[in-house]
Amino acid sequence: MNKPWFAVRKELSSRRRTFLAVMSFVLPLLVWSLFSYVPFIWHPQVEIIEAGEVDYFRTGMLVDRAIFEQEKETMRAEGRELPTGTRTNPVYLPAPHQVATALYTAFTTEPQRRNEKWLHESLADSIQVIFWGFFLSSLIGVPLGILAGTYVAVSRLTEPFVEFFRYLPAPAFGALAVAILGIHDAPKIAIIFIGTFFQQVLVVANTTRKLDPALLEAAMTLGARNAGLLFKVVIPGIASDLYRDMRILLGWAWTYLIVAEMIGASSGITWFITQQARYKNFDNVFAAILIIGIIGLTTDLILAWLGRRLFPWQRTARA
Amino acid sequence: MTHLALPSYRDQSPEVADRFARLKERPVILEVKGLTKTFDTSQGSVTALKDISFRTHQREFVCVIGPSGCGKSTLVRTLAGLEDYNSGEVLLDGKPVHGPGPDRGMVFQGYTLFPWRTVKKNVMFGLELAGRSRTAAEEEALQWIDLVGLTKFANSYPHQLSGGMKQRVAIARALANQPRILLMDEPFGALDAQTRAKMQGYLLEIWKNIDITIVFITHDLDEAIFLADRILVLKAHPGEVQELIEVPVPQPRSPSQFLSPEFLATKRRLEELIHPPGAETEEGINGDRLNMVRMVPVNAKVESVF
Incomplete structure (x- = not known):
């Protein structure tokens, strides 16, 4: 028991x-x-309640604890009115309840400027960029990876260059992408594409190579040849592993999204985060980061659930 | 075994002799002539098969046996077309074969069912490739599944089956193509003894009831004698034909024959061929003896195992 x-x-x-x-x-x-x-854990700053006779203190102001104590000592020594305050954390660490509130209010507060977007609009922009970047990358990367994993000739022709290119950091192409593709979504999609595509070819090629060669041999003795082998054995044989690879790669695409949106962006979730950080609305910043995490995890759970239904022969579909 | 008074493995009862005479008049399905194959390794080339020749007649059951490293797997893979060869000829119905094809079905030792296909879909694989319509393929597949007694599992996936059932599906899948010859590479090697004995029985039943010629690789002497009409004995380094033995045990076979004089005589001959008495002293079991020291304490309760 x-x-x-x-x-x-x-x-x-x-x-x-x-x-x-x-x-x-x-x-x-x-x-x-x-x-x-818990007020005695960390809380390195003090929020002023009464400024006392310290001339630069204002109610609601945050000062470091050391400075506060020093000013208090000075006031006491001079016999003047003491400042009062409560220990608090810096503005960049909001408490859970503040972030929880922000999770709601971030969607309901109107943007501060007219050309700014609501949070949900920023999110929709980002998701669209991810979708197109990942879709275009997969459209070419998956077939190429499967071919490279199946035919040594394709592998030798593509993989050395792909190996080289995948070490070139995608963000380094930012300026180039903007110069060529302009300032809208196209350069962002291009960066997600560059960041995903080259890894994808190699990962898919490796997955394809891991297919049990005995299955190919068995298929050949049953009469399968080139196209038959590819479409009836290789592709269905790797489908479940390929699906798992795509889930992992989609996670990478999210990382590149953040990179892509740093470049010439005036929309998207990253821009929302930068903007909110500028206004010191750190609760909104945390809320936005959490939303990315929640979207990512939810997508992955849905995909995992879908995977178990798509590939019922997989005993170990739980991943 | 040596002290038993056994007949020679060459002694055949008139019925058995008559059967072999008739067997040799049947059409030749597979003819192998001077088959030689070398592998190139980093230490130079190794001759895996050297000048192998034999004939298999229609509906004959041939077992290939030999010590490990004699190239029996290489031989059957070459026949299937999965390996190429350096010289010689492999003729199926008198025509040379190149590369794998559906005319030579194969059952492997490892389970090679397609895990993403149900039992039925696995058996349909070859039929689909042959261009059969979906309904025709399905109907035919179900017949073959019925033949191996797995109708209840037609819609199961391979991972839901036991090892023995998987191999039955593999046999059905190979037979569904109606190949001229069925090549089996130690198909029951991974099964436990009980399942194995059952599978041997099933295989003989199948063989009796359909027009199929079987070349069966094994390292199990009893299995070879129990199943085969003739046994092709190979020897190692290089893989050469040592003898083609006509099994004197009368057909049809049953497990009760395992202790018959013919069976034991054949087994003794196989033992002589595969584990020759002289060879073991050089580098066999005696060559790499365990370096044993007595490690039982002097006051141990059980002093000796004898």
Whole structure:
């Protein structure tokens, strides 16, 4: 009954699995809450309540604790009115409840300037950019990777160059992309494409090469030849692994999105974040970052669920 | 075994002799002439098969046996067209074969069912490639599945089947193409002894009931004798034909024959060929003896295992 929690490579009961999965979110939240709500943990600054007779203090102002204490000592020594304040965290670490509120209000507050976009519009822009970048990359990268993994000739013709190119950092092409493609979504899509495509070719080629050669041999003795082998054995044989690769690559595409949107961008989620940071609305910044995480995780969970239905022969579809 | 008074493995009862005479009059399905194959390795070229010649007649069951490294797998893979060869000829119905093709079905030792296809779809694979319509292929596949007794599992995926069932599907899949010859590369090697014995029984049943010629690779002497009309014995380094033995055990076979004098005589002959008494002293078991020191404490309760 009382099985150990730590046993090398042994499955846990589903209750424990769920419990641990929940804890993996609760623990970081707990640490965050400790830092936010327990006044003697960290809280390196003081929010002024009464300025006292310190001439540059204002109510609501944040000062470092050391400075506050020093001014207080000075006032006490001179017998003047003491300032009062409460310990607080810097503005860039909002408390969980503030971010939670921002998660809601970020969608409901009107943009500060007329040409700025609502959060949901920024998100829609970003998702569109990701979609096109990833779609175009896959459109060429997946077939090329499959061919490279199947035919040595294609592999030798493409992979050395792809190996070289994948070390060139995608952001380095930012200026070039803007010069060639202008300032709208095209250069961003181009950067996601560059960041994803070359990795994709190699990953897909490797996945294709991992297909059990005995399956190909069996198919050949059953009468399969070139096209038949490719379409009836290679592609269905790697489909489930390919799907898993695509899930991982989609995660990379998100990373490149952030990079892409730093370049000549006036839309998208990154621009929303930079803009909010400029206004010191760090709760909105955290909210936006969390939303990216939530979108990413949700997509992945949906894709994993879909994968289990698409590939019922996979015993170990849980990934 | 040597002290038993056994007949010679060459002694055949009149019925058996008559059957072999008739067997040799059947049309030749597979003819191998002077087949030689060398592998190029970093240490130079290794001759895997040297001047192998034999004939297989229609509906004959041939087993190929030999010590490890004799190239029996290479031989069957060459026959299937999965390996090319340096010289010699492989003739199927008198025509030379090049590359793999559906006229030579193959069952591998490892499970090579397509994991993404159900049992039925696996069996349909060759039929689809042959251009059969979907309904015709499905109908035919179900017949073959019925033949191997897996109708209940037609819609299961391979990972839901036991090892023995997987190999039955593999046999059905190969037979569905109606090949001229069925090549089997240690197909029951990965199965446990009980399943293996059952599979041997199934295979003989299938062989009796359909027009198929079988070349079966094994390293199990009992399996070879139990299944084969004739046994092709290879020897290692290089892989050469040592002897083509006509199994004197009467057909049809049953497990009760395992202790018959003919069976044991054949087995003794195979033992002599595959584990020759002289060879072991040089580099066989005695060559790399375990370096044993007595490690039982002097006051051990059980002093000796004898």
